[in-house]
Amino acid sequence: MAVSTNTILICAGGACISAGEKSVKQVLEEKLREYALDGVVRVVETGCMGACDLGPIVAVFPEGVYYQKVNAENVKKIVEEHILKGRVVEEMLFEGPQGKITEEVHEEHPFFKKQVKIATRNLGIIDPMNIDEYIARDGYFALIKTLTQMSPEEVIETVKKSGLRGRGGAGFPTGLKWELTRKSPADKKFVVCNADEGDPGAFMDRSILEGDPHTVLEAMTIAGYAIGGQKGYVYVRAEYPLAIERLRNAIKQAREYGFLGENILGTDFSFDIEIRIGAGAFVCGEETALMNSIEGKRGQPNVKPPYPAQKGLWGYPTLINNVETFANIPPIIIKGADWFASIGTETSKGTKVFALAGKVKNTGIVEVPMGITLRELIYDIGGGVPNGKKLKAIQTGGPSGGCIPAEYLDTPVDYESLKKLGAIMGSGGMIVMDEDTCMVDVAKFFLQFTVDESCGKCVPCREGTKRMLEILEKITSGEGEEEDIEKLEELGQTIIDSSLCGLGQTAPNPVLSTLKYFKDEYEAHVKEKICPAKVCKSLIRYVIDPDKCVGCTACARVCPVNAISGEVRKIHNIDPEICTRCGSCIEVCRFGAISKVSP
Amino acid sequence: MVKVDLDKVKEIVEKVKQETLEEGDILINTLHAIQDYYNNFVPPEAAEEVAKLLNIPVSRVYEVLSFYSMFSIKPRGKYVIRVCKSLPCHVTGGREVMEALKNKLGIEIGETTADGMFTLETTSCLGLCGVAPVIMINDQSFGNLTPEKIDEIIERFRGDENA
Ligand SMILES: Cc1cc2nc3c(=O)[nH]c(=O)nc-3n(C[C@H](O)[C@H](O)[C@H](O)COP(=O)(O)O)c2cc1C
Ligand code: SF4
Ligand code: SF4
Ligand code: FES
Ligand code: FES
Numbered sequence: 235m236a237v238s239t240n241t242i243l244i245c246a247g248g249a250c251i252s253a254g255e256k257s258v259k260q261v262l263e264e265k266l267r268e269y270a271l272d273g274v275v276r277v278v279e280t281g282c283m284g285a286c287d288l289g290p291i292v293a294v295f296p297e298g299v300y301y302q303k304v305n306a307e308n309v310k311k312i313v314e315e316h317i318l319k320g321r322v323v324e325e326m327l328f329e330g331p332q333g334k335i336t337e338e339v340h341e342e343h344p345f346f347k348k349q350v351k352i353a354t355r356n357l358g359i360i361d362p363m364n365i366d367e368y369i370a371r372d373g374y375f376a377l378i379k380t381l382t383q384m385s386p387e388e389v390i391e392t393v394k395k396s397g398l399r400g401r402g403g404a405g406f407p408t409g410l411k412w413e414l415t416r417k418s419p420a421d422k423k424f425v426v427c428n429a430d431e432g433d434p435g436a437f438m439d440r441s442i443l444e445g446d447p448h449t450v451l452e453a454m455t456i457a458g459y460a461i462g463g464q465k466g467y468v469y470v471r472a473e474y475p476l477a478i479e480r481l482r483n484a485i486k487q488a489r490e491y492g493f494l495g496e497n498i499l500g501t502d503f504s505f506d507i508e509i510r511i512g513a514g515a516f517v518c519g520e521e522t523a524l525m526n527s528i529e530g531k532r533g534q535p536n537v538k539p540p541y542p543a544q545k546g547l548w549g550y551p552t553l554i555n556n557v558e559t560f561a562n563i564p565p566i567i568i569k570g571a572d573w574f575a576s577i578g579t580e581t582s583k584g585t586k587v588f589a590l591a592g593k594v595k596n597t598g599i600v601e602v603p604m605g606i607t608l609r610e611l612i613y614d615i616g617g618g619v620p621n622g623k624k625l626k627a628i629q630t631g632g633p634s635g636g637c638i639p640a641e642y643l644d645t646p647v648d649y650e651s652l653k654k655l656g657a658i659m660g661s662g663g664m665i666v667m668d669e670d671t672c673m674v675d676v677a678k679f680f681l682q683f684t685v686d687e688s689c690g691k692c693v694p695c696r697e698g699t700k701r702m703l704e705i706l707e708k709i710t711s712g713e714g715e716e717e718d719i720e721k722l723e724e725l726g727q728t729i730i731d732s733s734l735c736g737l738g739q740t741a742p743n744p745v746l747s748t749l750k751y752f753k754d755e756y757e758a759h760v761k762e763k764i765c766p767a768k769v770c771k772s773l774i775r776y777v778i779d780p781d782k783c784v785g786c787t788a789c790a791r792v793c794p795v796n797a798i799s800g801e802v803r804k805i806h807n808i809d810p811e812i813c814t815r816c817g818s819c820i821e822v823c824r825f826g827a828i829s830k831v832s833p
Numbered sequence: 834m835v836k837v838d839l840d841k842v843k844e845i846v847e848k849v850k851q852e853t854l855e856e857g858d859i860l861i862n863t864l865h866a867i868q869d870y871y872n873n874f875v876p877p878e879a880a881e882e883v884a885k886l887l888n889i890p891v892s893r894v895y896e897v898l899s900f901y902s903m904f905s906i907k908p909r910g911k912y913v914i915r916v917c918k919s920l921p922c923h924v925t926g927g928r929e930v931m932e933a934l935k936n937k938l939g940i941e942i943g944e945t946t947a948d949g950m951f952t953l954e955t956t957s958c959l960g961l962c963g964v965a966p967v968i969m970i971n972d973q974s975f976g977n978l979t980p981e982k983i984d985e986i987i988e989r990f991r992g993d994e995n996a
Contacts, residue, residue: 248960248961248974249961249976250964251974252961252964252967252974252975252976252977253964253977285963286961286963289963289964431960432958433958434919434920434921434958434962435919435920435958435962436958437958437960437961437962437963439960472865472903473915473956473959473969510861510862511861511862511865512861512903513861513865513901513903513904514902514904515901515902516957527861528858529858530858530859531858531893531897532896532897532900533900534900589962589963591962591963591965592920592924593924597921597962597963597965598963599963629920665920676920679920680920683919686957687957
């Protein structure tokens with residue numbers, strides 16, 4: 235048997251695949267064959283390595299050298315230089331947020347050092363299609379431990395003591411939910427994994443499902459044992475075909491190994507798991523809507539109570555937890571509740587996985603201990619705002635969340651602190667916004683999302699959000715009147731008070747929180763008809779600075795509507811009546827002569 | 834008009850039934866399978882046959898078909914292109930990508946090209962914001978897009994057809 239001298243990990247997370255990973259792998263394997271290295275160098279496709287915007291990422295072990303932005307061309311160098319000659323390919327080295335990572339220091343790099351990986355412990359390390367790799371990293375040991383050494387009550391006690399709270403948004407104590415479900419009398423019970431991740435800017439669950447599907451299956455089976463359930467469903471959104479494929483494969487393997495099915499590990503506990511696929515409705519992430527959808531109905535929410543723990547799928551007690559919540563379970567069982575509870579803050583234990591997106595250098599997946607400050611998260615790990623721009627605000631919790639202005643960067647990240655600021659922990663999407671972002675525009679964007687996604691059952695949610703959107707459209711197009719701001723606040727409160735489900739109850743949050751911190755920006759739109767960030771099209775003009783314009787004609791050639799006049803080497807001019815504010819001319823002017831002004 | 838082969842519908846329903854373990858409602862999974870088979874839409878005859886085979890009222894099938902945005906009872910293109918319209922994609926050039934697609938295909942959102950190849954739709958976040966802006970073509974996703982890349986991708990899919 236050939237001995238592997240090197241292992242090349244290649245990130246096959248969704249983002250890296252979309253950035254061309256498949257062709258990189260193909261060329262990599264061809265090259266290895268060409269040099270007859272295919273027997274000695276192992277190529278493993280892993281889940282997300284966390285730095286998606288720098289992908290596709292390739293890591294060479296045992297040295298632990300990470301390469302970024304690998305493509306079908308430059309991957310040859312990794313084989314010819316690094317593998318054959320042992321020379322690190324300097325220009326392709328992973329840079330992360332600050333500075334390059336070379337072999338000796340990569341674990342010292344803040345991008346890695348400040349992270350604590352529990353839920354994402356296997357991401358980017360194991361091949362998600364291979365159950366043996368999961369087992370090699372203590373996979374299914376927690377299940378063996380629970381089935382052979384623990385009573386269901388002990389499992390529940392451990393989860394309770396760990397302090398784990400739901401990672402799907404609401405932060406409900408997980409152990410307590412398990413206990414309530416166990417205590418509901420019934421001859422049949424279900425376990426559901428909520429993998430409908432729909433918040434814009436959130437992709438933590440996607441990464442876990444794609445990178446480590448077995449951890450979810452293992453945890454669901456443990457939960458099944460704890461609550462006295464027989465069957466589990468993973469409800470995945472249809473937009474995640476790769477996650478579905480890897481889960482399917484994982485379920486098949488787990489059955490073959492006897493971790494799922496009849497008499498698991500020779501005990502009298504039987505449990506099996508199936509996948510149910512969504513079909514493009516955000517509201518199905520709400521637990522009662524999700525269960526309606528599993529039952530094959532329209533995914534509209536029901537009134538609570540009864541809670542799923544009392545009456546869930548087909549009327550039976552049902553435990554529903556989020557993907558990341560489940561991913562924390564196996565380590566808690568193996569390492570114990572005290573270990574988990576020692577991480578984090580008083581009320582928020584353990585870690586949280588965040589998806590960093592927007593105007594931040596390192597967009598991707600990071601897992602940090604609760605209580606870390608936003609500053610550490612955005613700057614030390616995320617690398618700060620690119621292009622020397624100033625940070626303006628951070629949006630957490632997607633369409634149900636709020637904005638945190640830059641002044642509050644030293645706030646610790648935990649459920650309570652974020653709530654105090656009018657934002658929420660949410661599922662973990664974190665969108666970073668720089669000075670070029672208009673907060674009214676952002677609020678409008680989120681509201682458009684809710685208007686599109688409201689299931690229509692409640693009038694305040696269906697009609698109220700539309701009214702709010704109309705007002706925001708009025709304001710951003712320069713037609714706003716002073717009473718509009720008040721109307722927004724009133725409408726928002728009504729919607730919060732009278733909607734049935736969390737979608738409606740939180741829909742006004744993005745508007746209310748931007749109103750709280752950026753009221754002056756709303757007022758500038760309304761009173762002075764100015765968009766201070768120069769985003770709202772109706773309130774800006776594009777102008778050419780006669781002192782800088784050299785008459786190169788580049789702008790006139792690119793303008794799609796011929797709004798720019800001027801002869802070669804003469805000063806050019808933009809006709810605001812014709813200009814559609816598309817922004818193309820700014821991009822092409824190499825002399826920085828074009829700018830936006832408001833009004 | 835697509836000809837619906839009722840035996841084929843039956844075969845699909847049986848297959849989905851086999852893949853599921855016990856009771857449980859398989860309507861949504863079945864409709865996904867039917868939609869895949871008929872190139873991105875569920876023909877009315879097939880919907881009616883599904884209702885019959887699953888022993889449920891046709892109205893329930895239509896209720897479900899109309900509620901979920903990923904189902905269509907109108908024929909769609911061989912390739913359904915879904916453009917992400919959520920914030921992270923929007924702020925990283927999603928708008929330009931959308932314009933490029935509309936120009937390239939000569940259609941608006943919700944329309945299908947005359948040759949029946951492409952349908953243009955929007956979607957909310959695809960969870961690939963790390964490589965925004967993003968589109969999905971049937972089950973494949975593409976990231977870090979620019980108008981030039983759109984051109985290339987569409988040409989490649991058109992080429993596939995000729996091959
Ligand atoms: C509109 C709406 C959408 C939701 N979307 C999700 C989702 O995509 N994923 C998720 O885990 N929870 C989502 N939730 C929260 C779930 O209802 C539920 O609280 C959660 O799945 C419970 O799991 P946890 O206790 O492990 O967090 C959503 C709630 C609402 C109101
Ligand atoms: S609040 Fe909105 S989304 Fe929730 S049930 Fe009512 S209408 Fe549907
Ligand atoms: S912003 Fe667009 S439409 Fe206006 S002048 Fe520049 S290129 Fe022309
Ligand atoms: S998908 Fe490759 S780093 Fe995230
Ligand atoms: S916002 Fe487009 S993929 Fe997330």
